[in-house]
Amino acid sequence: MAVANVFSQTTGVTAGSLVANDLFINGFAIDATANIAAGDSTGVLRAAINAKTASTGVTANVNGSGGLVLKAADGRNIALYSTANGATLTGASAGSNLYRGAVRLTSQADVSFSGRTTDLGSASTTVPYTTNLDNSLSLLDITTQDGANTAILSLDAALAQISKVRSDVGALTSRLELTTQALTVSAENQEAAAARIKDADFAYETAQFTRNQILVQAGTAILGQANSTSQIALQLLQR
Incomplete structure (x- = not known):
């Protein structure tokens, strides 16, 4: 199951210059040379990254605070690599960064995983995969977007479960009402027969x-x- 992988800067894009082949995304060079305005107000950086979307699978946008947002709609990893120090984006200076996709599973029943540690992707010691099994609503922080989304998912699941229980109770109530009606008719017939006997x-x-x-x-x-x-x-x- 693929879900979108999103990397978002916590700080805004700073002014600088983009040099061809200085920035790589998922192994493909961003081969554009241009000056970048603060917050990418001119859209140069976004246009350069989006020009390679067909190859990288990554689209670029800018959030309200002027930070760069990279998104892989199919959930693939987003690997950033820069060959030179620059002010292109925070975290992309000389070296590489890998932003792995994440999958969130929500279910009315328990979700279990099986297999070896390496099969589950936990072998890496530098950037390990993690699982979050803490689904207690009392521990959710709804002041963050992720926490609010998790709370909404939990509430949706609870409402779905309540709807199912109400449906089951409604079906049982209907059957009980039909049985009650049948017993009432039978009782009325018996009372009528008893009345005829008494009136003889x-x-x-x-x-x-x-x-x-x-x-x-x-x-x-x-x-x-x-x-x-x-x-x-x-x-x-x-x-």
């Missing part, structure tokens, strides 16, 4: 039941008499 006239219903039993028994007796009458008639004919 047991004396009338008992009389009707007895009457129906008598009718059934009488019908059975008459049917038996009818069957026996035919048998008696046959017996008389046989005599």
Whole structure:
């Protein structure tokens, strides 16, 4: 995952002269010769560096305090090298400086790394890679841009987690409401059945039941008499 690598001067660009091949960025010479105004107000230094962006991958700009800002959008390292002392930019006088890219990982879950020390890039003793595992909000300094950005990322992650919990609780609440509605309908049906039972006239219903039993028994007796009458008639004919 690539992220932008940014180097920014803490002091403004001072007036001086830029000589061709005195300044190298990521191994490519800035082959321009020009006078540089304080704070690069004329944009000469920016134009010279940006002319090599296709090769170096680095773009230049000036911040509000007149300091030079170098940015590698793809996160590559920014290596500065100067062959002569000059007032081009602080930190680029005779020698070299390397500004490594950094990756910030934010996750709702734990982030783990594995591998040997050299695999993780910690073998260098001069400019080692570092990891910051201290994510306590109480230790953040929001007076700095980096601290404020970290605080915002932490708050965004917390809000995302709260939204997920609210979504889960909302889904559970909906299921509970549906279950409650179904139980309410069932209870109403049972209450209606119980009301019909309570409203029944047991004396009338008992009389009707007895009457129906008598009718059934009488019908059975008459049917038996009818069957026996035919048998008696046959017996008389046989005599």
